[in-house]
Amino acid sequence: xxxxxxxxxxxxxxxxxxxxxxxxxxxxxxxxxxxxxxxxxxxxxxxxxxxxxxxxxxxxxxxxxxxxxxxxxxxxxxxxxxxxxxxxxxxxxxxxxxxxxxxxxxxxxxxxxxxxxxxxxxxxxxxxxxxxxxxxxxxxxxxxxxxxxxxxxxxxxxxxxxxxxxxxxxxxxxxxxxxxxxxxxxxxxxxxxxxxxxxxxxxxxxxxxxxxxxxxxxxxxxxxxxxxxxxxxxxxxxxxxxxxxxxxxxxxxxxxxxxxxxxxxxxxxxxxxxxxxxxxxxxxxxxxxxxxxxxxxxxxxxxxxxxxxxxxxxxxxxxxxxxxxxxxxxxxxxxxxxxxxxxxxxxxxxxxxxxxxxxxxxxxxxxxxxxxxxxxxxxxxxxxxxxxxxxxxxx
Numbered sequence: 001x002x003x004x005x006x007x008x009x010x011x012x013x014x015x016x017x018x019x020x021x022x023x024x025x026x027x028x029x030x031x032x033x034x035x036x037x038x039x040x041x042x043x044x045x046x047x048x049x050x051x052x053x054x055x056x057x058x059x060x061x062x063x064x065x066x067x068x069x070x071x072x073x074x075x076x077x078x079x080x081x082x083x084x085x086x087x088x089x090x091x092x093x094x095x096x097x098x099x100x101x102x103x104x105x106x107x108x109x110x111x112x113x114x115x116x117x118x119x120x121x122x123x124x125x126x127x128x129x130x131x132x133x134x135x136x137x138x139x140x141x142x143x144x145x146x147x148x149x150x151x152x153x154x155x156x157x158x159x160x161x162x163x164x165x166x167x168x169x170x171x172x173x174x175x176x177x178x179x180x181x182x183x184x185x186x187x188x189x190x191x192x193x194x195x196x197x198x199x200x201x202x203x204x205x206x207x208x209x210x211x212x213x214x215x216x217x218x219x220x221x222x223x224x225x226x227x228x229x230x231x232x233x234x235x236x237x238x239x240x241x242x243x244x245x246x247x248x249x250x251x252x253x254x255x256x257x258x259x260x261x262x263x264x265x266x267x268x269x270x271x272x273x274x275x276x277x278x279x280x281x282x283x284x285x286x287x288x289x290x291x292x293x294x295x296x297x298x299x300x301x302x303x304x305x306x307x308x309x310x311x312x313x314x315x316x317x318x319x320x321x322x323x324x325x326x327x328x329x330x331x332x333x334x335x336x337x338x339x340x341x342x343x344x345x346x347x348x349x350x351x352x353x354x355x356x357x358x359x360x361x362x363x364x365x366x367x368x369x370x371x372x373x374x375x376x377x378x379x380x381x382x383x384x385x386x387x388x389x390x391x392x393x394x395x
Contacts, residue, residue, distance in 0.1 A: 014309075036096055048367060051222060062134050067109060067134075084323050092267075098269070105177055105220075112177075116185065124238070153198070197245055210228065260315070262375060266343035270345075
């Protein structure tokens, strides 16, 4: 992969070489890129305007290994020789299509399934994981509530044990794939107040008492988002994920992986913005010369690349620490802030360089610009991330 800045600014040249990636990573990048160019890129604008992408895409992604990547082989996953950098490559290549909604909707199992794999009973894993990893069933994570987002320790949706069932009442909101999901991984309160009273339940989405309402958004149009109401929903006790009142650790672990994935997405989107803005700047002529020959424009590119380089180095370092078995909560929190602010800066500058063309629907930069805020809020807002990092540092 080329990284020298003597080459034209494009998606590949703005990715710093990673010392932790080898031939298997390069081969995986080629596989995902081919899939994206064949199955996704030609349709992104159409799907975004339609507000949905074909459900069949999940099965196509599963066929090339995207859905099962990193999950155990015995459930239909692909885990032999796979590490966190393969997952980062998946995110980066999917981001080349220029749609966060596509990634959020297609890869929603990446946050919905891990609590089951980490804490669930073998029977539950064997029942749920294979159809999800085959792209036949969809699963959504349900944590956020109308009363709070990142303040998960104080969530209110309650599950009361009655014999061999739980009765669930409450509401979740801003749930990605909430309308289409077959399974819901739901954070519920089974005990007293605070983090110690939380559990996870697997709830089949067609159970009586569940009502789903679609939500319309600023961006991520092709990814459905829902509010989900639970009204005396009866759930078998065997659907408990892990031990009762021990779900908080699973929520926190899920957040750590979600944040590194979102950081990788944000940085990749910034690189897409640089690529499209650079292509425009070379062709667009103003005052008798290409836009790229104006010093003020060239400086914009220098600043964008500087921020992308710093963010990429930070991403690779954090990923390496995770690969060593570390859980650097403060670093992952700060990484997400660094990445989302890099994306915001590059999206802003790219739209400015494209001018009126960047304001028109149907181009990658315009779509990415609309998705800046969800990247800065989802998975933990910048404010929450900065405060969490400070507390982790003993302040």
